[in-house]
Every structure is written in C-alpha cells, then in structure tokens.
C-alpha cells in the first residue's frame with residue numbers, strides 16, 4: 001500500500017459561514033496509509049492536525065490556524081454496498097450526494113440527511129448530525145453500525161456497539177478529536193418511491209406551530225418549521241410547517257422511474273419561471289433588516305394563500321437539498337458572512353426560550369434572515385447535544401457595521417440557552433468554553449477528557465473549536481473534579 005506522506009499546501013480555509021477563516025497547511029491523503037503518514041509527519045515536526053471532511057461546518061470545527069489540516073475528501077470510495085440489506089461501507093470522504101446517487105435506484109436513501117448533500121460521511125459521523133426526522137429516526141450516528149478509527153499513534157481500532165464500545169460512543173459526535181474515521185459502515189433506509197408527499201400549513205403563533213409539530217408526528221416521516229422572524233407581539237414565532245410523508249410500498253405506481261437518480265435534480269427554475277441563478281441577486285436584500293422583514297412577510301403571505309396547504313409530491317432530492325442547486329447562494333451574505341445560531345431546548349422550556357431569542361434579536365435590530373424549527377430526541381453518544389424537545393436554527397447576516405452588536409447578542413443568547421439547553425458544535429462560531437461546559441454533566445466531560453488523554457496523549461488532534469471551546473471546558477472540568485481529591489488528601493483519615 002502506498003504510504004507516501006501527502007504534500008502540504010498553504011491555503012486559507014473557511015467555515016461555511018465565511019466568518020471563521022484560517023491559514024492552514026493542508027494535506028489531502030488518498031488512502032488510510034497516506035493519512036497515517038500525515039499523522040507521523042505532523043507528530044515528528046511537533047505540529048497539530050485537524051481533520052476535515054467537506055468543510056460544511058459553519059464555524060471553526062474543521063480549521064487549525066497555523067497548523068495542519070488533513071482534508072479527507074479524496075478518500076471517497078464506496079467500499080461495499082449490499083442492496084438487499086441496505087448496508088454500505090464507505091471511506092470518510094464519501095458525501096451524502098455520492099451515497100444517494102449510488103443507492104437510490106436500489107430503493108435506499110441515507111437514513112439521516114442535513115440541509116446540504118455536500119457533507120461527508122466522516123464529517124456527519126464526527127458531528128453526529130441530525131435531520132428533519134430526528135425525533136423519529138434518531139441521529140446519523142444511530143445508523144452507523146461500525147467504523148475503523150486511526151488513532152494518532154498509528155494504531156487502527158475497530159469500533160462497534162460491541163467492540164471498543166467506549167470509543168464507538170465517544171468518537172461519534174467527538175468532532176474528530178479522538179482519531180480519524182478511515183471507514184464507516186452504516187444502514188440506509190428502505191424507500192418505495194423517489195417522491196415524497198408534502199403538505200405545508202400555516203400557524204399564527206409559536207404555541208400553535210409547536211402544537212402542529214406534535215400533531216404532525218402522528219403520520220409524518222419528516223417535519224420542519226419555518227418561522228416568520230418579522231412577526232411580533234402575539235404573532236411572535238408564527239410560521240409554516242412542512243410535513244413530509246414517505247409513500248408506503250405500492251403507493252407509487254412507477255417506482256423505477258421516480259427512483260432513477262437522473263430524474264431527481266430540480267428544473268433549475270423557481271416556480272417554473274425564474275432561473276435559480278437569479279436567487280443570489282434577488283436574495284441579496286435578505287442581508288439587510290428591511291430585506292429580512294419584507295422577505296419573511298412575503299413568505300408568510302405566500303404560505304397563507306388559498307390552496308397553499310394542498311398536499312403535493314416532491315422529488316426527494318429537491319425536497320431535501322434545494323440549496324445545492326442554487327449556485328453561489330452564500331454570496332447573499334458577503335462580505336460579512338453569516339452566523340448560524342442553533343439552540344436545542346427541552347420541550348417544556350422551548351416556547352419561552354425561543355420567544356425570548358426572537359424578541360431579543362428584534363430588540364437589538366438584528367432579526368435573523370431565516371429561522372428553522374425541528375423536533376428532536378436525545379442520542380446515546382457521549383457528547384450528545386440533542387434533547388427531548390426542539391431546536392431553533394437562526395441565520396444572522398453580519399454586515400461589518402453590526403459586528404460588535406452581533407457579538408453582544410450572541411453572548412446573551414448563548415447564556416440564555418445554556419440555562420436549560422445545548423449547542424451543536426458543527427454550527428457554532430460564538431460559544432464560550434464556560435457556556436459549553438454548562439450544558440454537560442461534569443462526568444461526561446471528564447469521561448471525554450480521559451478518552452482524549454488515552455487515545456491522543458500528545459494532543460496531535462486539535463482544531464480551532466477545540467482550543468476555543470472544548471479544551472478549556474475539559475481542563476476546567478478536570479480542575480473542578482480534582483479539587484475534592486486535593487481536599488480529601490488533607491482531610492484527617494477516618
């Protein structure tokens with residue numbers, strides 16, 4: 001096997017939000033042997049390594065300022081696929097797009113998908129991502145049956161629920177800090193059509209929207225709420241609920257046609273008329289407060305038009321990944337970039353916390369351009385961020401002139417969420433170690449710190465988010481859990 005050390009190139013990398021940027025030395029291994037060689041070379045030169053998949057995290061989870069980034073995107077082979085069981089074994093750089101293109105014609109779909117199909121399976125596993133079916137089908141990691149992890153020492157460990165279970169439960173959601181996934185086996189979901197039934201309904205307040213989400217769980221397979229960020233007072237939190245239901249066996253008279261991957265991409269036109277390439281131009285005003293108000297109002301009005309709540313069928317791919325078909329979508333937010341703030345709040349606390357978040361944003365003159373609501377259930381992984389409740393994901397445009405006000409708002413919102421909820425590191429760019437630490441039991445962070453010390457004693461694996469948030473939180477927990485021991489040592493023996 002070729003184990004040459006991949007060459008390093010100096011590059012400026014950024015997170016999806018375009019605000020976290022870092023000059024890094026980037027290696028792109030093509031095989032596990034090359035990845036191991038990159039680890040050895042970094043170790044020998046005393047440098048640290050951050051792992052990177054497709055770079056779709058919003059902030060600094062896959063950046064390593066002044067040091068090495070191992071980009072796994074060229075390790076992108078599908079190693080095994082069984083169309084009878086739906087089990088796939090893939091290299092970490094295989095994307096969700098690669099996966100569905102390979103499996104759709106056989107009637108299988110990735111079990112959990114995010115809002116873009118560009119993410120890699122390695123990145124999806126490391127962040128334990130969630131989809132619009134989270135309350136029902138769990139997180140991405142719940143569908144991973146086993147993986148092979150390359151430790152910084154060069155040791156290769158096979159992990160599953162039965163073998164090296166500690167590491168299995170910690171590396172899923174462990175943000176690439178314990179080792180590198182070099183192969184991942186997961187189970188896909190059986191589907192019987194390439195179409196999905198969709199119905200969108202309008203709800204005039206947050207309470208009614210949340211009630212509709214709960215009612216929707218009875219027969220929807222996927223649920224996602226859109227909230228009008230311009231609405232105030234009694235209408236604060238009003239929104240539209242998109243409920244999707246996958247057809248049962250036999251419902252689609254011609255599944256072979258709808259499951260043909262070539263039939264999936266959208267037309268390239270909005271409402272069948274405007275080219276999607278116009279969206280970044282038409283959407284540019286969304287980065288201003290006036291534009292945000294008008295666009296949100298227009299969406300609410302459109303969602304209330306007669307017939308807007310009629311059930312219709314959509315193809316899987318546009319229903320899940322419309323953003324991937326709008327070239328340069330993100331340019332709406334240039335040059336300042338965007339912050340996505342996603343808070344996960346338990347069911348009982350969520351209505352008050354979400355109202356407060358929306359109201360404080362409006363009061364600061366910083367209403368988000370987009371607000372998305374999802375329903376969740378906790379996952380069994382060590383660094384679990386999912387709750388029995390809901391999440392609210394907010395996109396904030398950050399023109400240069402509002403940066404200071406935005407930082408103050410984010411600090412306020414993070415402190416508020418940390419009282420009862422949790423944060424998703426893959427989306428984060430504003431969290432402090434102190435607020436992160438408040439969202440986990442000390443034993444959980446101590447357990448992760450112990451595994452980090454065991455798998456990576458020299459801290460080869462680091463990233464900007466590790467140094468900004470996780471490492472100080474782990475260190476403070478370690479300190480706090482050590483304190484009683486010191487006191488114990490001076491206490492009189494009984």
Ligand SMILES: Cc1cc2nc3c(=O)[nH]c(=O)nc-3n(C[C@H](O)[C@H](O)[C@H](O)COP(=O)(O)OP(=O)(O)OC[C@H]3O[C@@H](n4cnc5c(N)ncnc54)[C@H](O)[C@@H]3O)c2cc1C
Pocket residue numbers: 016050051052053054055056057058061062072092113114115116118119120121122123124126127128129130131132175176177179180181182323426427463
């Ligand atoms: C438009 C958009 C919509 C999104 N919607 C959702 C959503 O609905 N739900 C959701 O949960 N997330 C969502 N995300 C976030 C996204 O799913 C996560 O950030 C995901 O982790 C990105 O995967 P990636 O391949 O780009 O990984 P990167 O961003 O490159 O890396 C993510 C993490 O994975 C680690 N990593 C990468 N490769 C490996 C490896 N081989 N071994 C070990 N660790 C590794 C990195 O170190 C890093 O910590 C969205 C992102 C975008 C841009």
